[in-house]
Amino acid sequence: MKSTCKYGESYPGDTKFVAECRLLQSIYRSEIGENIRPYVSKEKVYLLGNYIERGKESGANFLAEYIFDYAKYRVANKKPYETIDSDRLFNNLLSSQPMAFNLFCPLRKMVKESPEAAMLALRSALPMYPIARIIDIDLEFIPNNYKELTGDKSAMDAIIRFEDYDGKECFIAIETKYSENLGANEASDKTRAIEIIKQLKCFHPDIEERIANSKIKLTQIYRNFLLSETYGIDVSAESYSLIIAPKQHPSTGRELHSLVNELNEEYRHKVQSLSLEDFVERLIANCPPEYINIYNRFYNRYLDFRKIESANG
Numbered sequence: 001m002k003s004t005c006k007y008g009e010s011y012p013g014d015t016k017f018v019a020e021c022r023l024l025q026s027i028y029r030s031e032i033g034e035n036i037r038p039y040v041s042k043e044k045v046y047l048l049g050n051y052i053e054r055g056k057e058s059g060a061n062f063l064a065e066y067i068f069d070y071a072k073y074r075v076a077n078k079k080p081y082e083t084i085d086s087d088r089l090f091n092n093l094l095s096s097q098p099m100a101f102n103l104f105c106p107l108r109k110m111v112k113e114s115p116e117a118a119m120l121a122l123r124s125a126l127p128m129y130p131i132a133r134i135i136d137i138d139l140e141f142i143p144n145n146y147k148e149l150t151g152d153k154s155a156m157d158a159i160i161r162f163e164d165y166d167g168k169e170c171f172i173a174i175e176t177k178y179s180e181n182l183g184a185n186e187a188s189d190k191t192r193a194i195e196i197i198k199q200l201k202c203f204h205p206d207i208e209e210r211i212a213n214s215k216i217k218l219t220q221i222y223r224n225f226l227l228s229e230t231y232g233i234d235v236s237a238e239s240y241s242l243i244i245a246p247k248q249h250p251s252t253g254r255e256l257h258s259l260v261n262e263l264n265e266e267y268r269h270k271v272q273s274l275s276l277e278d279f280v281e282r283l284i285a286n287c288p289p290e291y292i293n294i295y296n297r298f299y300n301r302y303l304d305f306r307k308i309e310s311a312n313g
Contacts (some may be wrong), residue, residue: 008036008049013270017250021179023308024304025093027051028301034060037091055090061098063297067105071098074140083155084140096178099302100139100157103176103280105242106294108137110287117288122160124286125279128272129172129240132271135161149230150196152187154223156311161237169240171230176276176304177245177252197227204268221259226272243273246303277303 007026014022026049029036037044037053055061059068067271075086088095110118111134123131141156143149158174210216225241232239245252256273261269280303282296 006246008047009301011046011048017248020177020248020308021246022048022050022304023311024305027307027311029060029093032060034058050092052091052093056086056153059090061074061090061093063102063294063301064106066109067101070105070108070139071101078154079142079144081146081153082140082142083142096157096176096180097140099178100176101173102172102298102301104137104139104158106291107283110138110291111137113287121286121291123285124161125282126160126172126242126274129162129170130164131162131200132165132167134161135163135294137161137168143147143227143234144233145234146227148162149234150223150227152223152227153194154220154227156224156228164238165259168238169236171232172242173224173231175224175241176275177241177243177249179249181251189225190218193222193226196230200226200229202229202264202270203262204264208260215284216262217253219258221255225259239270241271243271244279245273247275247277248305 005161007023007030010019011022029049029052034045036049037051039048039051052058052060055117056072059065059071062068062071071089074084075089078084085097089098090099092098107118107122110121115134119131120132122134138159138161141155141159142153155293156173157176160174162170162172162173164170190211194211197203197208197211207216211218221243228239228241243256252273256271260268260271277299280295280299284292284299287295
């Protein structure tokens with residue numbers, strides 16, 4: 001893929017999909033007039049167009065001032081176990097962490113200011129869940145007793161807490177991805193994870209042996225699911241897990257199936273995926289005007305890959 005000085009250099013390790021996402025964010029950086037900050041790798045210094053210089057001061061990585069304010073608040077009040085990364089959040093346009101803030105902070109604001117509108121919007125965007133009332137929405141959530149649950153500090157990129165039509169408290173643990181894969185990092189404590197799997201009784205009965213023999217790797221999607229399920233039991237809430245990623249994302253389907261195929265039939269509905277395009281388009285179709293505007297800008301920034309043709313032309 002061709003890159004110009006205006007949009008920065010290509011990165012040799014990128015797949016075609018990652019390169020397209022990087023270029024789209026480089027185009028966005030150029031549109032908003034931000035300078036490139038050099039990226040220093042072990043081999044050399046790159047001018048990658050998705051890095052900006054002063055994001056912590058300018059808020060250029062966020063689509064609204066209130067999103068930037070919440071990002072600053074979370075960094076200033078970061079708990080010792082939280083995994084929020086300041087540089088990634090403020091200065092990396094390609095990262096899914098600030099993307100999640102841009103995606104869910106408007107909904108978080110809507111829940112506080114117009115809960116009925118938020119409920120209608122999320123019912124339309126997430127019709128597979130029995131949403132009767134939205135309780136709250138949070139980002140980069142790790143339970144404060146995670147050590148007692150799984151010991152794993154994997155954060156839920158977003159969590160939507162709601163009541164179903166029977167008045168039961170529920171939540172959706174959401175993993176958002178843009179260009180990154182879900183991740184191959186395995187659970188640090190395989191023995192503990194096997195014990196949790198035995199207690200949950202969600203999986204096929206022979207899975208523990210296959211994990212112990214490394215025939216199944218407890219990658220991020222497994223770790224996220226175990227955290228969600230144990231947290232649900234801890235707070236007496238019905239838990240669901242959702243992956244939101246672009247339609248072109250190359251690994252979401254494979255990673256999702258790797259988990260779902262190991263679950264007993266009655267638990268498979270607990271893990272689902274939704275394309276980022278469908279989620280945003282449904283919000284645009286069902287939100288109040290001020291939110292339609294911000295989600296149109298979100299789509300333009302992250303999902304309008306037609307821009308790449310002009311940049312390469």
